[in-house]
Amino acid sequence: MADRAIEVPGPVRLRAEAAGEAGVAWLNGLGDLVAGLERDWGLAVGSTLHGGTGSYVAQATTREGEPAVLKLGMPGEDVTGEIATLVRAEGRGYVRLLRHDAARAAMLQERLGPSLSSLDLSVEDRMAAICRTLQAAWTTSPQGLDLMTGAEKARWLGDFIGETWEALDRPCSERAVAQGLAYAERRAAAFDPDACVLVHGDAHDHNTLRVPGTELFKFVDPDGLAAEPACDLAVPMREWSAELLAGDPLELGLVRCARLSALTGVEAGAIWEWGVMERLSTGLLATKLAYQPEGREMLAVADAWAFVGPLP
Template sequence: MSDSARFSLPEIVRRRAEGEGPDGEAWLAQLDTTLAGLEDEWGLTIGEALPGGSAAFVAEATDATGASFIIKLPTPGSRIGREEVTVLAIARGKGYVRLIRQDADRHAMLLERLGDRLDDRELPYMGKIDIMCATLLEAWMPVPPGFAWVTGAEKANSLAGMILRLNQQLGQPCSPAVRDTALMYCRDRAAAWRPESAVLAHGDPHPANILEVPETDGHQWKFIDPDGLAIEPAYDLGVLLRAWHEGVSGRHAHDIARSHARHLTSRTQVPAEAIWQWGYIERVSTGLHLMELGETEQGREFLTVAEALTL
């Protein structure tokens, strides 16, 4: 995109697109034209890009009546392996941000405008957990037929491959016990997958992916940015568990972390052992991924906690 481009792009999104090769470069070069065309066809005025995202152009847009929406154009690479627009279309605003309209050719979405992100709220993590659990119970749906959803078995196997690859690539920051425990849990979850127990899950629920519904005083929230997986509900809860580091240290670390898993069960009635296994897998894979991205200190924190939980 030239210096004279009308629509600015956060540097982190630009770098993401540039790293996606020819497709990303074409997306950048066409961004101004794409957005101007959507303005004309959808009767919108698109504002400046909003901060906070890393894989899409996201901005506020207003129509002729002054109504406010959000427009989103993901980078080509960020769409791979995700079924965001399909999930939002199926959900129709239940548990998820409402999809107002889409342009399939340009991969553009017009979304309802929500409020603050949960991670911007001054709440203890358990309070955030309870909000996310309540919203997941609303968001989970039966798996619709006719789509090639990533299954729980496929997700477990892909995470096992990722852990092996990154652990080797990064000089084996995981102890053998942590690595082997994570791989054992991946085998367990892959073997446990059954289509009849799967839901259409978010795939990456965390406090930055859930926003307040305006004028509800924090009583209603909706998720954004779903991946869309045909997987047991315990997976989404394992994602919540992976970052629940509070108090998980010292000689009682394992017992405290197990109590966190039981708390998730108390809020959702999902079996604690499945939540525990997915949470452990996610702690290890997330720690390695953060190290791969250069976030070494944060990544090691995840792996240190995983080590404390390994019996």
């Protein structure tokens, strides 16, 4: 069992190899790791699942015949926040966690259906599905969990935006960056521990999976933060740049912001500010990693969104 071949998706293999000796050792030891978990947890591990980049994921079946998914984080990936989030959520808006072993960066999760990104739905319908799922996820309190806070996240985004913009020779306007840095200070100052919910942190449509036999969805791969709900709505503000660039990006961005506010009851100004930070930081990261045209499109929208004054 231990010497069987393990199919590792190309992006996962490349990321592991980029981690150096520890990553190569992890790849070489996957067979033993999977065999050990099969023995310890009473599993039959099946075919590899594709689509991710940061972990090895495969179909599995428990001893009782329950379909599941085995997820193994690679070296350097801290899974404690993800585990804490899923344990606390108990399946409310998030995939249900069946077993976990932080020392082996291993999680056994319920098996969900296709991702929202794979369904033939409009951007409007995808946003609505994400917002419905977020509202279920936000019912969980982060109190007592050792998670990054919304204030820490805002400060981190501000630092990353400023440093990366300079390092990349300023690939977007100074006005856009100044706006992002100002918003980072404002969201950090607005942090209120009593208003926090358990925030996913990367709630896009690839991380939103259908619950089999229903029209409901659940999230996978949470970052796990203690923050205001608007922090989660930054991600749908960040996504689908091409749709915004097909018209007036500022006007369409404001419409999207208002739509997300109407769907969730979250104040539009906070959504906008988190959205600008997320769009800038992700656009700069994509540019740094040569992910194009995604990086250029994100930053082009950020430039169009850069205006002086409060949210119109």
